[in-house]
Amino acid sequence: MGLRPFTPGYLQEVVLIARITKAKQLTDRDKAILTDLARCRVLSFGQVKNAYWPAAKERTCDDRLKQLQKAGYIAEHMANAEKPGTFMKVYSLDTKGKRWVTGPQGPGLDRSIVFTHPGKADEIVHQVRTNEVYFGLSDDEKETWRIGDALEIEHDVFSGNTGLVVPDASYVSEEGEEIFVETDCGKYTPAQIREKVDGFAGKNVVWVCPAGREQTLAKYGAAGEFVTYRIASGMN
Numbered sequence: 001m002g003l004r005p006f007t008p009g010y011l012q013e014v015v016l017i018a019r020i021t022k023a024k025q026l027t028d029r030d031k032a033i034l035t036d037l038a039r040c041r042v043l044s045f046g047q048v049k050n051a052y053w054p055a056a057k058e059r060t061c062d063d064r065l066k067q068l069q070k071a072g073y074i075a076e077h078m079a080n081a082e083k084p085g086t087f088m089k090v091y092s093l094d095t096k097g098k099r100w101v102t103g104p105q106g107p108g109l110d111r112s113i114v115f116t117h118p119g120k121a122d123e124i125v126h127q128v129r130t131n132e133v134y135f136g137l138s139d140d141e142k143e144t145w146r147i148g149d150a151l152e153i154e155h156d157v158f159s160g161n162t163g164l165v166v167p168d169a170s171y172v173s174e175e176g177e178e179i180f181v182e183t184d185c186g187k188y189t190p191a192q193i194r195e196k197v198d199g200f201a202g203k204n205v206v207w208v209c210p211a212g213r214e215q216t217l218a219k220y221g222a223a224g225e226f227v228t229y230r231i232a233s234g235m236n
Helices: 010-024 029-038 047-052 058-070 095-102 123-131 137-144 146-156 190-199 215-220
Strands: 074-080 088-092 169-172 178-185 204-210 225-228
Touching: 029 058, 029 074, 029 088, 029 095, 029 146, 047 058, 047 088, 047 178, 058 074, 074 123, 088 095, 123 178, 137 169, 146 169, 204 215, 215 225
Parallel strands: 178 204, 204 225
Antiparallel strands: 074 088, 169 178
């Protein structure tokens, strides 16, 4: 069989084929990202980059995520950020990614609590902020992380068990204690805060909120650990 003659564009074709092939071969980092997405449902570009490419240029992270997207493992979305008129790039699992994380070749997670949609448009930022707590946990604690939608399924909330006040997320600490995580992006009314506080009675709670908002939460009964953040012009 003769060699294919070199023509303009041939090298680009070879590089494209190499990239597609490479995307189909999951690296340990790819697998960790898919597992994080399975547990957290939706992550921002900034969260993924900070966790897996902290010292690299944004393009390095973006290129790999695009390869995973083209291969069908993840999906990219543009969502409204907290500051009006700003947006952020976020990711969720796609069909192939869910198949991997719930299958024998992956961590084998429960299919019923692994989602392939980032959630309602007005709840994405809320979930992304909640998931910031996840990245501060130990590996063992991360394995126990459940977002609110997963907790509702596990506790049969949709089957009539409506007496339970479900937090935005929960995890089991290294000491074996269930910790609730609740995020207020500055929109909870005093009545809503009190309802959360009463519903979380007896639980240790991590409250996530904009800097300065913790004073309002505490005023209406919130207690525990407060994780604060500052609202920038946009979130990656």
